[in-house]
Amino acid sequence: MVELNDVSVTYSSGVDALEHVSLKINDGDFAFVVGASGAGKSTLIKLLLKEIEATSGTVTVNGYQLNRLKKKKIPELRRTIGIVFQDFRLISSMTVYENIAFVLRVIDAPKKLIKKRVPYVMGLVGLQDKANSYPHELSGGEMQRVAIARALVNDPQLIIADEPTGNIDPELSYEIVDLLKTINRQGTTILMVTHEHDLVRRFGGRIISITAGQIDFDEIMEGTDI
Amino acid sequence: MKLSGVHYLIEQGIENLWKNRMMSFASFCVLLVSLLLVGTSVLAYQNIASIVGGVESQNEIIIYMIDGTDAESLNQTGNQIRHLPNIADVRFYSKEEEYLALKERMAEYDVLFDALGDDNPLVDSFRVKVQDISQMSRTISQIQELDNILKINAPYEFVSFLTQLRTILTWVMCALIGAMVIVSMVIISNTTRTSVYSRREEIHIMKYVGATDAFIRFPFFIEGMITGFFAGCGALVITWLVYDALVKILENQVTLLNIIGIGSIIHFNAVYLYAAAAYLLGGALIGALGSVFSIRRYINV
Ligand SMILES: Nc1ncnc2c1ncn2[C@@H]1O[C@H](COP(=O)(O)OP(=O)(O)O)[C@@H](O)[C@H]1O
Numbered sequence: 001m002v003e004l005n006d007v008s009v010t011y012s013s014g015v016d017a018l019e020h021v022s023l024k025i026n027d028g029d030f031a032f033v034v035g036a037s038g039a040g041k042s043t044l045i046k047l048l049l050k051e052i053e054a055t056s057g058t059v060t061v062n063g064y065q066l067n068r069l070k071k072k073k074i075p076e077l078r079r080t081i082g083i084v085f086q087d088f089r090l091i092s093s094m095t096v097y098e099n100i101a102f103v104l105r106v107i108d109a110p111k112k113l114i115k116k117r118v119p120y121v122m123g124l125v126g127l128q129d130k131a132n133s134y135p136h137e138l139s140g141g142e143m144q145r146v147a148i149a150r151a152l153v154n155d156p157q158l159i160i161a162d163e164p165t166g167n168i169d170p171e172l173s174y175e176i177v178d179l180l181k182t183i184n185r186q187g188t189t190i191l192m193v194t195h196e197h198d199l200v201r202r203f204g205g206r207i208i209s210i211t212a213g214q215i216d217f218d219e220i221m222e223g224t225d226i
Numbered sequence: 227m228k229l230s231g232v233h234y235l236i237e238q239g240i241e242n243l244w245k246n247r248m249m250s251f252a253s254f255c256v257l258l259v260s261l262l263l264v265g266t267s268v269l270a271y272q273n274i275a276s277i278v279g280g281v282e283s284q285n286e287i288i289i290y291m292i293d294g295t296d297a298e299s300l301n302q303t304g305n306q307i308r309h310l311p312n313i314a315d316v317r318f319y320s321k322e323e324e325y326l327a328l329k330e331r332m333a334e335y336d337v338l339f340d341a342l343g344d345d346n347p348l349v350d351s352f353r354v355k356v357q358d359i360s361q362m363s364r365t366i367s368q369i370q371e372l373d374n375i376l377k378i379n380a381p382y383e384f385v386s387f388l389t390q391l392r393t394i395l396t397w398v399m400c401a402l403i404g405a406m407v408i409v410s411m412v413i414i415s416n417t418t419r420t421s422v423y424s425r426r427e428e429i430h431i432m433k434y435v436g437a438t439d440a441f442i443r444f445p446f447f448i449e450g451m452i453t454g455f456f457a458g459c460g461a462l463v464i465t466w467l468v469y470d471a472l473v474k475i476l477e478n479q480v481t482l483l484n485i486i487g488i489g490s491i492i493h494f495n496a497v498y499l500y501a502a503a504a505y506l507l508g509g510a511l512i513g514a515l516g517s518v519f520s521i522r523r524y525i526n527v
């Protein structure tokens with residue numbers, strides 16, 4: 001669950017990136033966050049990961065009160081969140097399998113779990129045949145599916161995707177959103193940032209629009225394609 | 227942390243070492259050179275200090291006693307000197323023995339001695355070696371308080387020269403070592419920074435998926451430690467070979483040895499345990515710290 005209460009973020013440069021934002025996303029929800037470039041979408045995500053602090057207001061993520069969360073507890077918070085970036089951010093020297101297993105290794109997960117879980121999520125995103133490929137041998141869509149598998153492998157309560165379709169051909173973008181929808185149906189909360197209005201119109205659902213640091217629209221809309 | 231976790235991290239450290247072998251080799255070289263510079267400086271300093279110490283210990287105060295002082299008073303004065311602070315050695319030279327020795331040394335001038343007949347022109351004396359020659363003048367003024375003393379001879383100027391030399395050398399050496407440690411730390415952390423930079427993505431991902439800072443640092447720590455350890459081994463072997471060869475050359479220089487004293491040159495056998503410990507620990511520590519230091523910029527996300 002994600003809850004923002006009258007949150008403002010002012011960067012040290014003086015830019016007010018978010019102004020008096022209140023927002024609640026329940027467990028199991030799927031929400032699109034839309035807005036023009038510079039509206040404050042990435043700032044919102046950084047806030048949820050406690051990469052930055054709210055200048056005022058309170059932020060709660062998966063039961064953690066971020067204002068009160070000690071620096072030492074940040075890893076614990078982040079283990080409940082999966083994150084997908086626009087530019088994939090796969091490690092180029094590692095195979096697909098290694099890229100996914102890496103996440104479990106660095107949080108000190110048992111070997112047995114890694115052996116079971118990694119092939120399972122590779123199957124979920126349809127990449128079981130690419131286990132030994134390197135990122136540069138994959139298409140953009142495939143790379144993003146690896147990134148989604150990586151976000152999913154730790155079984156997080158919440159997956160945050162920051163423009164996951166931004167670097168992908170439009171036809172493949174639908175596949176990515178479809179995949180996220182499938183994951184959402186298994187119970188994972190999903191917050192997907194995008195500025196592709198086509199995509200949003202087609203899938204529908206909850207749409208949160210940010211303009212100049214403020215939420216100007218937060219409604220559930222019917223999709224054109226379900 | 228589970229044992230499998232530690233195992234994984236050590237494995238990662240070693241793997242990174244190999245993956246970044248060019249950078250690791252560069253760090254190795256930098257560390258090797260700085261360790262060698264510091265190590266040889268320390269050894270050179272130790273030797274110079276030991277030589278100065280050897281020259282110092284040959285400096286004595288000669289105390290001439292008033293002629294005709296009786297044996298008991300001489301004995302008493304000798305004991306009083308022995309009980310003063312900063313005294314290393316006191317030796318009594320009776321005027322009779324000294325006269326005989328003098329005659330022997332100057333046998334070709336026997337005409338002169340014949341003219342003197344039984345008249346012994348010498349006086350009884352004490353020769354005193356002090357522990358710390360920088361405190362010599364204090365010791366002398368304490369000796370002056372004693373009875374039956376005719377005159378005291380002491381190498382004041384030479385002593386103050388040696389004391390100054392030692393002080394200057396100590397400061398120069400400390401400054402040199404300090405500068406070299408700092409310079410090598412900076413160079414190493416800059417060298418590793420390049421390899422850390424190429425792994426910044428990896429570090430970012432680790433931060434985002436909730437790896438602890440300790441977990442992220444550990445492989446870098448291991449990597450730096452291993453590099454530093456091997457640099458220490460290299461420096462040790464090089465120092466050993468070069469130093470032993472130098473000592474052999476020096477020991478063939480008889481005239482030089484006569485000036486500085488045979489025992490003044492330190493053999494590597496006498497210090498190799500300290501040298502090994504300092505090189506290996508110093509190398510591992512500087513390597514590990516330099517490596518960990520260079521990731522601090524990327525770890526604060
Ligand atoms: N680290 C930063 N320091 C100062 N200003 C920033 C920083 N990051 C973003 N901003 C500013 O905050 C505003 C919102 O940025 P961002 O959240 O990245 O927007 P979006 O992701 O919607 O494009 C922009 O005006 C941007 O220039």
Ligand SMILES: [Mg+2]
Pocket residue numbers: 041042
């Ligand atoms: Mg953005």
